[in-house]
Each structure stands twice: as C-alpha cells, then as structure tokens.
Amino acid sequence: MSAIHQLQDTALRYFLEVVQCGSVSLASERLHVATSAISRQIASLESQLDTALFERHARGMVPTAAGEILAQHARRIGQEAEQAVEAIHALAHLQSGAVRIATSDAFANELVPHVCAQFRQDYPGVRFEVLVSATAQVPRNILMGDADIGLCFSLAPMKDIRVVHRQSAPVVAILPPGHPLARKRSVTLAELTRYPLALPPAELAVRKVIDMACARQELALDPMLVSNHAKTLLKFVQYSGGVSVSSEVSVRHLVARGELIVKPLSDEGMGLRDIEVQTLAGRALQPAMREFLELLISRLQAD
Numbered sequence: 001m002s003a004i005h006q007l008q009d010t011a012l013r014y015f016l017e018v019v020q021c022g023s024v025s026l027a028s029e030r031l032h033v034a035t036s037a038i039s040r041q042i043a044s045l046e047s048q049l050d051t052a053l054f055e056r057h058a059r060g061m062v063p064t065a066a067g068e069i070l071a072q073h074a075r076r077i078g079q080e081a082e083q084a085v086e087a088i089h090a091l092a093h094l095q096s097g098a099v100r101i102a103t104s105d106a107f108a109n110e111l112v113p114h115v116c117a118q119f120r121q122d123y124p125g126v127r128f129e130v131l132v133s134a135t136a137q138v139p140r141n142i143l144m145g146d147a148d149i150g151l152c153f154s155l156a157p158m159k160d161i162r163v164v165h166r167q168s169a170p171v172v173a174i175l176p177p178g179h180p181l182a183r184k185r186s187v188t189l190a191e192l193t194r195y196p197l198a199l200p201p202a203e204l205a206v207r208k209v210i211d212m213a214c215a216r217q218e219l220a221l222d223p224m225l226v227s228n229h230a231k232t233l234l235k236f237v238q239y240s241g242g243v244s245v246s247s248e249v250s251v252r253h254l255v256a257r258g259e260l261i262v263k264p265l266s267d268e269g270m271g272l273r274d275i276e277v278q279t280l281a282g283r284a285l286q287p288a289m290r291e292f293l294e295l296l297i298s299r300l301q302a303d
Contacts, residue, residue, distance in 0.1 A: 009077070010041060011041040011042075011044060011045050012045075012070075012073075012074040012077060013031075013074070013078070014027065014031065014033070014037075014038045014041045014042065015041065015042055015045055015053065015070065015071070015074060016071060016074040016075065016078065017030060017031055017038075018038065018042065018054070018061060019063050019067065019071045019074075022059075022060035022061060022062070023060045023061055024038050024039055024042075024061065042054070045070070049066065049070070051064070051066045052064050052066070052067075053066055053067035053070060054067055097125070097126050097127075097286055097287065097288035097289075098126070098127045098128070098129065098288070099116075099119075099126060099127075099128050099129075099148060099149065099288055099289050099292045100128075100129040100131070100146070100147045100148045100149070101128065101129070101130050101131065101147060101148070101149050101150075101151065102131045102133055102137075102138045102141035102142060102146065102147035102149070102150045102151070102152075103130065103131070103132060103133075103138065103150070103151040103152060104132070104133065104134065104135045104138060104151070104152040104153065105132055105228065105229060105230045106153070106206075106230050106246070106247060106249075106250040107151050107152075107249070107250065108130065108132045109230055109231050109250075110250075110252075110253045110254075111151075111249060111250070111252075111253075111299065111300075112130055112151065112296075113130075114253070114299070115292070115295055115296050115299050116128045116130070118295065118299075119291070119292055119295055123288065123291070126288045126292075129147075131146060131147055134203075134204075135152045135153050135155060135204070135205050136155060138150040138151070138152040138278070139152075139155075139158045139161045139278055142161060142278055142279065142280050143158075143160060143161065143280070148279065148280075148285065148289050149277065149278070149279060149289065149292070149293060149296070150276070150277070150278035150279070151275070151276075151277055151278070151296070152275075152276060152278070153169060153205045153206070153247070153273050153274070153275060153276070154166070154205075154273060154274040154275070154276045155205065160280065160281045160282075161278050161279075161280070161281060162278065162279050162280065162281040162282075163276045163277070163278055164277050164278065164279055164293065164297075165275075165276070165277040165297045165300070166274050166275065166276050166277075167274060167275050167300060167301065168271060168273075168274055168275075169247040169248070169249060169273045169274055169275045170247070170248070170264070170265070170270050170271040170273065171206055171209050171210065171245050171246070171247065171265055171270045171271075171273065172245065172246060172247065172248050172262045172263060172264055172265060172270075173187045173192060173243060173244075173245060173262070173263045173264075173265050174233075174234065174237055174243060174244040174245060174246050174251060174260055174261075174262060175237070175243055175260065175261045175262075175263060176237055176238055176241050176242075176260065176261070177258060177259070177260070177261055179195075179241065179243070179261065181195075181243070181263065182261050182263070184263065185263075185264075186263055186264040186265065186266040187263045187264075187265060187266070188265065188266055188267055189210065189213060189214060189217070189219060189221075189265065189267050190217070190219055192243045192245075193219065193220075193221060193222070195241075195242055195243045196224040196225075196236075196240050196241070196242030196243070197221065197222070197223045197224055197225075197242060197243055197244070198223060198224065198225040198226075198227070198232075198233045198236040198237060198240075198242055198243070198244040199221065199223040199225075199226055199233070199244065199245065200226070200227065200228055200230075200233065201226055201227075201228050204228060205273060206245060206246065206247070206273070209269060209270065209272060209273060210245055212269060213267045213268065213269045213270065216268065216269075217267070224236075224240075224242065225242075230246065230250060233246070234246070234251060234254065234260065237260065238259060238260065245265070247273070247275070248262055249275065249300060252302075275300060277293065277296060277297060277300070279293075
C-alpha cells in the first residue's frame with residue numbers, strides 16, 4: 001500500500017473508487033479488494049450519515065446529491081494526502097525544509113550567512129531563519145523551540161541542551177594592517193592598553209575573560225569604545241588604527257582579505273573559551289538540519 005493510501009480513510013477511498021468506476025465490481029478489480037469489503041464500507045458510510053450515497057441501477061451505481069458532496073470531500077482529502085507525501089519526500093531529499101539558527105553576534109556577521117549561502121548552492125529549496133541573541137539566550141532559544149541549532153561561546157552546561165561540537169576559541173588581539181604590534185609573534189594585554197582600545201561590554205563572555213586576566217595583573221583598562229556589536233568594534237579598529245579583542249573565527253574573513261591582523265594574546269587564561277554548536281537533547285533533526293549542521297561544523301574547523 002502506498003504512503004498516500006495510508007494517509008486516507010479506507011471507507012472514503014473505496015467510496016471514491018466506486019464513484020469513479022460506476023460499480024462495485026470494477027472498483028474491486030482496480031483496488032484488488034473483495035466486492036463484499038467495498039460494499040461493507042459503503043454501507044457503513046451510509047449508516048453513519050443516515051442517507052443513501054448511491055442510486056443503484058442495472059447499469060451501475062450513480063452518486064446521489066449527498067454522494068456528490070462526499071465525493072468532493074474525498075477527492076480533496078486525496079489531494080491533500082498526495083501533497084503531504086510529496087512534501088515529505090521533498091524534505092527527505094533536501095528539496096525543501098527550514099533551518100532555524102540561534103547565534104550570538106560574533107558569528108552572525110559573516111560565518112552564519114556564508115554557510116547559509118554555501119548550503120543553498122546545493123539545496124536551493126531550503127530556507128533559513130537566523131535569530132541573533134546574547135550568548136546566554138542562545139540555548140534558551142533552543143529550549144523554547146525558537147531555533148533548531150545554536151551557535152555561541154560556551155557558558156555553564158544547561159539541562160536538555162546537547163553540545164554536538166566543541167572547539168577551542170582563544171581570545172586574540174585584533175590589529176589593523178601596519179600597526180606597530182603587527183611585527184610581534186604575540187602580544188599582551190598590557191601592550192594593547194597603549195593604543196585606542198575597543199571592547200565589548202562587561203557582561204559579554206569575551207570581556208569577562210579579559211577582565212579576569214587584567215585583575216590578576218592589576219592592569220586597568222580604559223577602552224575608547226565599548227559596544228555589544230562585533231562589527232562596530234572591528235570597524236573602529238579599521239578606521240582608527242586602534243586595537244580590539246575577539247575570537248579568530250569571528251574575524252577570519254577579514255584576515256583573509258587583508259583588512260585585519262590577528263595576534264595571539266600571551267596572557268594567562270586567554271584559551272578558556274570554547275565555541276559550541278548546540279541542539280535540543282533527544283531531538284531527531286530533519287535531513288536539512290543534519291546536513292546544515294555538518295557544513296557549519298566543517299566551516300568552523302577550517303583553517
């Protein structure tokens with residue numbers, strides 16, 4: 001039995017076949033079902049509706065006015081079942097579907113849209129929803145059902161959130177090309193304080209890492225610019241000749257284009273952050289989500 005037939009009511013399917021064939025015997029041949037079984041199903045429908053559905057003639061069976069109404073209903077159900085099966089098959093073959101991503105600002109400017117664009121080259125029917133939130137909100141978006149995949153920096157483990165991929169994301173120094181510190185193999189936070197400094201606000205994860213390292217060294221920070229928007233910080237570096245901090249993956253595209261330079265920070269504690277790709281624990285992801293997840297992880301791991 002086909003998937004379409006399995007989604008249809010048996011009595012309605014038998015009834016509609018009799019309408020189309022004009023007789024129970026012809027319907028029996030086409031359905032490969034005994035005439036008695038078809039007759040029982042039609043009798044059951046007539047009993048439930050308390051009306052005759054056919055006028056029975058020597059040359060065959062003709063639907064009554066009530067039968068015509070029911071036939072229209074049965075045809076509509078059959079069409080809807082066919083559409084549902086086609087949609088499910090399209091989804092399974094990645095011809096359609098939706099991927100909802102919750103991500104923090106650091107990944108929303110370049111990485112996520114780049115992966116979405118690359119994915120659509122192979123699967124143009126898949127659509128995306130990208131929700132940009134604070135790092136702490138990303139797993140909550142998954143728990144609330146607002147997103148299928150989460151991408152953010154690590155915080156404390158959260159119940160019912162599964163981390164499907166984790167990789168180190170050390171905090172690095174961000175410099176403009178030609179900066180005096182660009183000749184060094186690595187730099188320190190103390191060296192960064194000598195130049196116009198752009199930092200995220202104190203509540204963000206990267207700033208917490210920086211503040212803890214500065215506290216250990218009794219090093220005071222006096223940023224010239226504070227913003228929770230990653231792109232604002234990076235543009236400040238480009239336009240002012242100042243410096244900032246970030247993760248390498250967040251600026252990888254700008255480094256590749258020669259617009260910024262990345263230098264490791266040699267201060268203790270700069271490697272404590274991880275990037276996490278998250279899903280809801282116990283949830284079976286649809287094919288489009290699984291394929292996107294694999295591509296996202298491969299892009300994160302790219303040098």
